[in-house]
Amino acid sequence: MSKEIYENPDLKKERQNCPFNKEEITHLLDGGKEKTIERKQLENYILSDEQLKDAVPMEYLSHADKYAEELRKACLLMHKLADSPAGQVPTLRALMGAGLGSAVLKEGNPLALHYVMFIPALMGQGTIDQQAKWLEKAYNLNMIGTYAQTELGHGTFLRGLETRATYDPKTQEFILESPSLTAYKWWPGSLGKTANYAVVMAQLYTKGKCEGTHPFMVQLRDEETHEPLPGIVNMWLNPVCISSYIHYGTYVKPTNSKLSYATMVFVRVVVCQDVTTNLRKAVTIATRYSCVRRQSELKPGDREPQVMDYQAQQNKLLPPLAATFAFQLAADHLWNLYHTANNNIEQGDLELLPDLHGLSCALKALCSSEAANFVEVCRQSCGGHGYMSCSNFPRIYGQVTAAETYEGENTVLWLQVARYLVKTRKEQSGGLSVKYLIGEEKGPKTVDTTLEGIVKLYRRAAVGLVDVAIAELDKSGRKGEAPHDAWNHAAVYLIKAAQAHARLFVVESFVDSLKEGKLSAPVRTVLSQLCELFIIYWLLERSGDFFLCSNLTKQDLLLLNSKYVELLAAIRPQAVNLVDSFDLRDEVLNSPLGCWDGNVYQRLFDEAAKSPLNQSNVHESFHKYLKPLLKSNL
Ligand SMILES: CCCCCCCC/C=C\CCCCCCCCC/C=C/C(=O)SCCNC(=O)CCNC(=O)[C@H](O)C(C)(C)COP(=O)(O)OP(=O)(O)OC[C@H]1O[C@@H](n2cnc3c(N)ncnc32)[C@H](O)[C@@H]1OP(=O)(O)O
Ligand SMILES: Cc1cc2nc3c(=O)[nH]c(=O)nc-3n(C[C@H](O)[C@H](O)[C@H](O)COP(=O)(O)OP(=O)(O)OC[C@H]3O[C@@H](n4cnc5c(N)ncnc54)[C@H](O)[C@@H]3O)c2cc1C
Numbered sequence: 011m012s013k014e015i016y017e018n019p020d021l022k023k024e025r026q027n028c029p030f031n032k033e034e035i036t037h038l039l040d041g042g043k044e045k046t047i048e049r050k051q052l053e054n055y056i057l058s059d060e061q062l063k064d065a066v067p068m069e070y071l072s073h074a075d076k077y078a079e080e081l082r083k084a085c086l087l088m089h090k091l092a093d094s095p096a097g098q099v100p101t102l103r104a105l106m107g108a109g110l111g112s113a114v115l116k117e118g119n120p121l122a123l124h125y126v127m128f129i130p131a132l133m134g135q136g137t138i139d140q141q142a143k144w145l146e147k148a149y150n151l152n153m154i155g156t157y158a159q160t161e162l163g164h165g166t167f168l169r170g171l172e173t174r175a176t177y178d179p180k181t182q183e184f185i186l187e188s189p190s191l192t193a194y195k196w197w198p199g200s201l202g203k204t205a206n207y208a209v210v211m212a213q214l215y216t217k218g219k220c221e222g223t224h225p226f227m228v229q230l231r232d233e234e235t236h237e238p239l240p241g242i243v244n245m246w247l248n249p250v251c252i253s254s255y256i257h258y259g260t261y262v263k264p265t266n267s268k269l270s271y272a273t274m275v276f277v278r279v280v281v282c283q284d285v286t287t288n289l290r291k292a293v294t295i296a297t298r299y300s301c302v303r304r305q306s307e308l309k310p311g312d313r314e315p316q317v318m319d320y321q322a323q324q325n326k327l328l329p330p331l332a333a334t335f336a337f338q339l340a341a342d343h344l345w346n347l348y349h350t351a352n353n354n355i356e357q358g359d360l361e362l363l364p365d366l367h368g369l370s371c372a373l374k375a376l377c378s379s380e381a382a383n384f385v386e387v388c389r390q391s392c393g394g395h396g397y398m399s400c401s402n403f404p405r406i407y408g409q410v411t412a413a414e415t416y417e418g419e420n421t422v423l424w425l426q427v428a429r430y431l432v433k434t435r436k437e438q439s440g441g442l443s444v445k446y447l448i449g450e451e452k453g454p455k456t457v458d459t460t461l462e463g464i465v466k467l468y469r470r471a472a473v474g475l476v477d478v479a480i481a482e483l484d485k486s487g488r489k490g491e492a493p494h495d496a497w498n499h500a501a502v503y504l505i506k507a508a509q510a511h512a513r514l515f516v517v518e519s520f521v522d523s524l525k526e527g528k529l530s531a532p533v534r535t536v537l538s539q540l541c542e543l544f545i546i547y548w549l550l551e552r553s554g555d556f557f558l559c560s561n562l563t564k565q566d567l568l569l570l571n572s573k574y575v576e577l578l579a580a581i582r583p584q585a586v587n588l589v590d591s592f593d594l595r596d597e598v599l600n601s602p603l604g605c606w607d608g609n610v611y612q613r614l615f616d617e618a619a620k621s622p623l624n625q626s627n628v629h630e631s632f633h634k635y636l637k638p639l640l641k642s643n644l
Contacts, residue, residue: 015607016607016609017607017608018302018607018608018609018610020301020302020304020316020608021298021301021302021586021607021608024301024583024585024586024587025586025587025590028584028587029532029535029536029584030530030532030533030535030536030584030587031530031532031533032587032590032591032593033046033591034529034530034533035533035537035588035591036591036592036593038527038529038533039335039338039591039592041342046593048096048100048104049104050593051095051096052094052096052101052104052105052110053110053595053598055090055094055095056087056090056105056110056114057110057113057114057595057597057598059086059090061083061086062083062086062087062090062114064079064116066620067399067400067617067620068080068116068117069399070620070621070622076117077120077203079117080115080116080117080118080119080120081120081204083114083115084115084119084120084121085121087105087114087115088121088151091105092151098149099149102125106125106126106280106284109284109287109288109290109291109594109598110598112288112405112409113595113597113598113600116405116600118199120199120200120203120204121154121200121204122199122200123155123156123157123198123199123200123205124148124151124154124155124156124200124205126277126280127156127157127209127273127277128148128155128156128157128205128207128208128209129145129148129149129155130273130276130277131157131209131225131252131273132144132145132148132155132209132252133145134272134273134276134352135225135252135269135270135272135273136252137252140227140252144227152233153206153207153233154200154204154205154206154207155200155205155206155207155208155209156198156199156200156201156204156205156207156208156209157198157199157208157209157211157273158195158198158201158208158209158210158211158228159171159195159198159210159211160195160196160197160198161173161188161192161193161194161195161196162191162192162193162194162196163190163191163192163193164192165197165419166418166419166422168211168223168271169222169223171193171211171212171213171223172188172189172190172192172193172213173186173187173188173189173193173195173210173211173212173213174186174187174189174212174213174215175210175212175213175214175215175224175226175251176215176216177214177215177216177217177251179216179217184214184226184251186210186212186226186228195208195210197416201230205230205231206229206230206231206232206233206236207227207228207229207230208227208228208230209225209226209227209228209252209273210225210226210227210228211223211224211225211226211270212224212226214251221263222267222270223270224251224252224270225251225252225270225273226251226252227251227252230242266360266363268363268367269355269360271367272355274417274418275348275366275367275370276348277417278370278371278373278374278417278418278423279341279344279345279348279370279373279374281374281377281378281413281417282337282340282341282344282373282374282377282378283338283341283345284409284413285337285377285378285381285382285409285410285413286334286337286338286341286377286381288381288385288406288409288410289330289333289334289337289381289384289385289410290334290589290592290594291402291406291594291598291599291601291604292330292384292385292388292389292403292406292407293327293330293331293334293384293388293589294589294592294594294599294604295388295392295401295402295403295599295601295603295604296326296327296388296389296391296392296396296603296604297318297327297331297585297586297588297589298586298589298603298604298605298606298608299392299395299396299603299604299610300316300317300318300323300327300391300392300585301316301318301585301586301608302316302608302610303316303317303392303393303610304316304317305317305393308320317391318582318585319582321575321578321579323391324578324579324581324582324585325578326387326388326390326391327387327388327391327585328540328543328577328578328581328582328585329384329543329544329547330384330385330387330388331540331581331585331588331589332540332541332543332544332547333380333381333384333544334592335520335537335540335541335544336516336517336519336520336541336544337377337380337381337516339519339520339523340373340377340515340516340519340520341373341377342519343515343519344369344370344373347362347365347366347369348366348370350362351363351365351366364430367426367430368426368427368430368431369515371418371423371424371426371427371430372423372424372427372508372511372512372515373512373515373516374413374417374418374420374423375414375418375420375423375424375427375508375509375512376509376512376513376516378410378413378414378420379414379420381410381413382407382410382411382413382414385403385406385407385410386407388403389401389403389404389407392603395603395610395614396603398614398617400601400602400614400617400618401601401602401603402599402600402601402603402604403601405600421505424504424505424508424509425501425504425505425508427508427511427512428479428504428505428507428508431476431479431507431508431511432476432479432480432483432504435473435476435477435480436480457560457561457562457563457566459566459569459570459573461521461538461541461542461545464542464545464546464549464570465517465518465521465545467549467556467560467562468510468513468514468517468518468545468549469514470556470559470560471510471514471552471555471556471558471559471560472507472510472511472513472514473559474558474559474560475503475506475507475510475555475558475559476507476511478503478506478507478558478559479500479503479504479506479507482496482499482500482503483496483497483500486499486500506555510552510555513548513552517544517545517548520541520544520545521541521545524537524538524541536581536584536588539577539580539581540581540588542573542577543574543577543578543581546570546573546574546577547574549570550567550570550571550574553567590606602614602616602617
């Protein structure tokens with residue numbers, strides 16, 4: 011007789027009479043039905059492999075054992091990729107997109123940098139000959155690379171990097187050196203124990219002149235023994251300059267000095283997708299748990315309610331639920347822009363590079379910071395059980411907060427966006443993602459609280475805040491301040507303007523996608539509710555920006571607040587159906603709180619039982635330390 015599959019009765023009830031086709035949303039998020047089929051095949055292919063499962067929870071292993079265990083699985087994963095019926099690269103791309111990597115490699119992926127930065131650096135900056143020499147070797151894993159840019163003393167200010175690459179015309183070689191302690195490469199993933207090659211960013215010196223930072227291919231370790239090559243600690247010999255700026259000893263300037271920063275742009279684009287995948291996991295865990303958890307008393311004398319029935323809980327979880335759709339659609343738009351810009355750059359057309367840089371900085375900073383805040387709210391919404399390591403919130407939070415710093419610390423990226431916006435506004439030049447700065451809303455500044463009316467408010471805020479920042483810069487200039495001082499003293503306004511620009515892009519992506527998308531009526535209804543909820547939520551959170559730049563009144567805000575709480579109530583019944591549409595398997599969620607069947611308490615109990623401390627009633631330390639203390643009559 012088939013074993014009855016347990017399903018928590020509350021979750022079961024949540025899933026009854028779903029008014030929309032969940033698979034339609036799954037296909038939308040995957041990029042089509044075929045992509046969903048591909049993803050599910052990949053998940054089965056990988057998650058069914060017993061050797062990729064952890065014998066014991068990773069949190070109970072030593073640092074060295076964690077590294078060894080993750081490396082074992084990563085290497086096994088590579089064999090599976092190589093043997094994958096879909097082919098290595100498509101499978102790898104699918105793996106990166108589905109958040110599967112962290113489902114298997116929970117403590118970090120020793121080979122991630124090889125794929126996410128080392129290979130993209132070769133592809134984006136290597137010459138044809140260099141790609142012919144190294145790309146196949148890299149894809150075949152006959153070499154493991156990393157991307158070594160950040161130093162102990164510098165991570166943000168690339169022009170301040172100290173590692174030097176001096177070209178010797180006699181030997182036609184580059185001598186790489188770390189001239190000081192602060193020049194030591196620090197932070198690069200895999201550099202410590204895994205990689206045997208690195209793309210190293212160094213200041214290129216030739217004929218006594220510094221030509222700025224350039225990428226160099228450096229072998230770090232012997233390919234057989236894995237021993238560091240002689241002098242590798244602070245003097246690196248025989249690197250090869252990636253890209254082709256030295257012709258017969260003469261430096262040839264690249265068409266754009268920032269092309270060497272292209273790898274960072276690529277990763278910023280990837281990070282937007284990655285933090286969105288992590289946010290989807292957190293929202294799924296918190297939503298399902300909030301429908302299983304019953305606590306306190308809503309109506310005196312009634313049964314304890316599902317905590318999701320508290321408006322306060324809906325206010326915590328439904329905006330991040332809406333954000334997962336908003337960020338996914340924006341990340342898709344950015345990915346398309348990246349491909350267009352990259353194809354043009356390969357043809358020598360750099361026109362879209364500033365737009366791509368501006369937008370990738372804006373979305374990486376916005377999606378990572380918002381996702382980090384939302385993941386923390388999801389954790390808090392699960393009370394004490396959300397604090398447990400096995401909830402998976404600590405790991406998810408660690409992954410999204412890292413993204414606020416790596417690949418460009420967010421504040422620094424916001425200022426990059428502001429630099430681009432001020433320049434564009436002043437030049438009134440066309441610019442892909444600042445189209446609205448040119449086509450700003452004319453006509454009366456009256457507010458209408460329809461969806462279109464709210465988008466117009468976002469547009470006014472984005473344009474208005476750039477103008478406020480420019481007015482601050484001009485005011486400082488009139489006081490005789492030097493441009494760099496004026497810029498520094500306007501930083502608060504500049505960052506607000508950059509953030510308003512990023513929010514407008516996300517809002518317009520969401521609204522436009524619903525207009526263009528071929529959606530069934532029920533799916534369009536629920537996604538439109540999420541869209542309206544999200545853009546009102548952000549407006550209410552940042553109402554100061556809108557007051558500054560439009561005729562928004564207190565009455566308008568009260569009306570928007572009422573609309574917001576109405577939308578919370580309207581979406582509440584579909585919360586579980588919406589997270590079910592993400593189609594995240596339990597192994598990917600990796601959390602007893604978020605499991606599909608809602609059997610939370612038994613799974614929490616089973617997880618606790620795995621602790622080494624729970625393998626005996628009295629731990630040996632009692633006899634060593636506690637018992638003597640108890641006897642000591644202090
Ligand atoms: C088992 C195996 C399975 C494998 C599967 C893989 C598993 C992985 C799964 C999923 C994917 C995981 C998700 C992603 C993980 C990523 C891990 C990443 C790890 C982290 C790596 C790093 O952190 S690398 C180091 C990053 N460092 C930075 O970003 C440094 C930030 N600083 C800067 O960028 C610059 O210093 C800064 C731009 C801030 C200032 O530079 P500066 O030279 O001073 O420029 P400035 O004077 O301000 O402007 C001059 C001019 O240049 C333009 N510009 C600047 N930067 C760029 C650029 N990047 N592109 C284009 N243009 C640029 C700027 O706009 C100015 O233009 P003008 O205004 O003068 O016209
Ligand atoms: C998990 C993780 C993985 C990483 N992996 C890699 C890797 O694989 N390869 C690699 O090369 N690097 C890597 N890094 C390093 C990362 O790229 C840097 O930490 C990042 O670029 C920030 O630089 P920083 O550490 O120098 O911070 P700093 O820039 O020193 O930041 C300190 C403070 O100074 C502020 N600040 C700095 N400049 C300005 C400015 N111009 N205006 C206003 N405020 C400013 C910042 O906003 C911040 O508040 C990784 C980092 C992390 C956390």
